[in-house]
Amino acid sequence: MRQDAELLVAEGITRRYAMRRGLMGRTVEVRAVDGVSLKLERGRTLGLVGESGCGKSTTGRLVLGLESPDAGSVAFEGRPMPAPDTQPWRRLRARMQMVFQDPLGALDRRLTIGAQVAEPLEIHDIGGKADRTARAAELLRSVGLRPDQAARYPHELSGGQRQRAVLARALATDPAMLVCDEPISALDVSIQAQVMNLLVEIQDRLGLGILFISHDLRAVRQVSHRVAVMYLGRIVEEGEPDAVLRDPAHPYAQALVSAIPHPGKVGRGIVLQGDPPNPADRPRGCAFHPRCAVATAMCARETPVLKPRPVDGRLVACHVAQGEVAPGLGPMREAA
Ligand code: SF4
Numbered sequence: 001m002r003q004d005a006e007l008l009v010a011e012g013i014t015r016r017y018a019m020r021r022g023l024m025g026r027t028v029e030v031r032a033v034d035g036v037s038l039k040l041e042r043g044r045t046l047g048l049v050g051e052s053g054c055g056k057s058t059t060g061r062l063v064l065g066l067e068s069p070d071a072g073s074v075a076f077e078g079r080p081m082p083a084p085d086t087q088p089w090r091r092l093r094a095r096m097q098m099v100f101q102d103p104l105g106a107l108d109r110r111l112t113i114g115a116q117v118a119e120p121l122e123i124h125d126i127g128g129k130a131d132r133t134a135r136a137a138e139l140l141r142s143v144g145l146r147p148d149q150a151a152r153y154p155h156e157l158s159g160g161q162r163q164r165a166v167l168a169r170a171l172a173t174d175p176a177m178l179v180c181d182e183p184i185s186a187l188d189v190s191i192q193a194q195v196m197n198l199l200v201e202i203q204d205r206l207g208l209g210i211l212f213i214s215h216d217l218r219a220v221r222q223v224s225h226r227v228a229v230m231y232l233g234r235i236v237e238e239g240e241p242d243a244v245l246r247d248p249a250h251p252y253a254q255a256l257v258s259a260i261p262h263p264g265k266v267g268r269g270i271v272l273q274g275d276p277p278n279p280a281d282r283p284r285g286c287a288f289h290p291r292c293a294v295a296t297a298m299c300a301r302e303t304p305v306l307k308p309r310p311v312d313g314r315l316v317a318c319h320v321a322q323g324e325v326a327p328g329l330g331p332m333r334e335a336a
Helices: 056-063 087-093 113-123 129-142 147-151 159-171 189-206 217-223 241-246 251-258 297-301 330-335
Strands: 006-020 027-041 045-049 071-076 096-099 177-181 209-214 226-231 234-239
Touching: 006 056, 006 209, 027 045, 027 056, 027 071, 027 209, 027 234, 045 056, 045 217, 056 071, 056 177, 056 209, 087 096, 096 159, 113 129, 113 147, 113 159, 129 147, 129 159, 159 189, 189 209, 189 217, 209 217, 217 241, 226 241, 226 251, 234 241, 234 251, 241 251
Parallel strands: 045 209, 045 226, 096 177, 177 209
Antiparallel strands: 006 027, 006 071, 226 234
16 A cells, blocks of 8 residues: 555635625625645545534535635646546546535435445446446445445435445545545444444555544544644644644634543533634634634734744644744633
8 A cells, every 4th residue: 555645735725705795785705715735645534623614625625626726726646636527527536536424415315325336437437337236246345335235225224334335436436535524423423433443444455545524523533644623714723633632732723622522521621702703704813813712912913824833843823822922811801
């Protein structure tokens, strides 16, 4: 298995949408993703975490080429990502697949599991009918399903079995990269660990690069080799899971980590101040400053840049974590 060879490089990708405010309101620009850079190597998993609406899923769509960035670039296996829905993009699509949150929604209720696992081979014109049937049986076995389950329909499988079938389908064209968008959040807790173990086992076997998008920090920690924390379209901290998820440097990452439930935990952890972010109304300076307990006057003026922290080289976008300014008292207490 080849490891650590660069598979995907995204540099400064930005995606804007126009959004109308109210029925007669003016149109405002929303930056769903704002200058995100990330790298993914073969055989490695990058965990992308953050609250719902922070731009994680849009980032996933951009790196798959399902949408084009308004600025920045995406390169896959050393070549620029072709425009969506073009012939070169469709050819490349076999090498990168997506696994969605809801396995029932991702499968067609009218087709057997076997037909759906073999479908990508048909789309990409790989093998004859007998080869595809044999390959579908092999793929089902590789994800822990029985070949005879090829004849079943999606509603005849359990949630965990359906997600295994979705994985088998994603692996049909021998991809180099998987983008998994909340792949376990629709599953029972008892099944989640099995699906994550399967993902790790598949990666070890096939050397896939995986972008694992989730709001579940425990799951991200279990499967990731590197973690990036997103807030309002930007990456605010990035590093090894043991560093970022044990000892986060950015105040937003600290709040996320403090909210992870664990046995014996007392209290709710750090409670974020203010409302959840509205991407159409991005605060000036650091976008987190209206909710940050240690915000300073500088935070409302100057946008922090994601860069290595002098003390340990951790990538953090925060004036305080970078040591540029002493912790403040936060906006709420300043106003009191
Ligand atoms: Fe942002 Fe300032 Fe808080 Fe750092 S301390 S997260 S720069 S508001």
